[in-house]
Amino acid sequence: MKTIVYLLIGxxxxxxxxxxxxxxxxxxxxxxxxxxxxxxxxxxxxxVLGVIGVQIIKKFNLKALGGQEMRLKPKDKxxxxxxxxxxxxxxxxxxxxxxxxxxxxxxxxxxxxxxIVILGALLGTFVYGLIKHKLPH
Numbered sequence: 001m002k003t004i005v006y007l008l009i010g011x012x013x014x015x016x017x018x019x020x021x022x023x024x025x026x027x028x029x030x031x032x033x034x035x036x037x038x039x040x041x042x043x044x045x046x047x048v049l050g051v052i053g054v055q056i057i058k059k060f061n062l063k064a065l066g067g068q069e070m071r072l073k074p075k076d077k078x079x080x081x082x083x084x085x086x087x088x089x090x091x092x093x094x095x096x097x098x099x100x101x102x103x104x105x106x107x108x109x110x111x112x113x114x115x116i117v118i119l120g121a122l123l124g125t126f127v128y129g130l131i132k133h134k135l136p137h
Contacts, residue, residue, distance in 0.1 A: 002065050014105045023102035023109070032094055080136075092121070 021027045022042050031039035056062065057070055064070050093099045096117040098106060103121065106114040 005065060013101070014108055017102055017105045018109055023098065023105040025097035028093070028097050028102075092124075096120075 017023045020042055022039065027036075027039055030036045062070060089099070096103070096114075098114065098117065100121065103114055103118050107118065
């Protein structure tokens with residue numbers, strides 16, 4: 001049952017991403033050139049909804065679909081790790097024209113060449129997993 005719920009939510013998210021043009025390379029390029037507010041509006045809306053969602057989870061002590069408690073753990077406050085990670089993420093986003101969510105949406109929309117980007121992202125994640133323990137905290 002959980003799998004069906006996740007599949008439906010993912011499908012809805014994919015349709016929303018595609019119809020809002022958040023998976024459009026042209027919209028992303030336009031954003032990085034500061035040419036239009038479109039993508040900033042989408043990102044800002046997601047940020048506001050995310051903050052509201054986290055506050056609701058905290059206030060009502062909501063549980064996940066499987067019944068396990070959703071504890072939000074405090075994050076490490078290291079500036080360097082977020083600066084380096086943010087720059088790498090931003091560079092990848094700018095070069096590929098897609099961040100992780102839209103990559104899968106573009107695959108579903110028939111843009112087969114995005115599979116190269118997905119393979120690169122998976123490889124990068126795998127390499128990070130191998131060297132994570134060696135990186136400074």
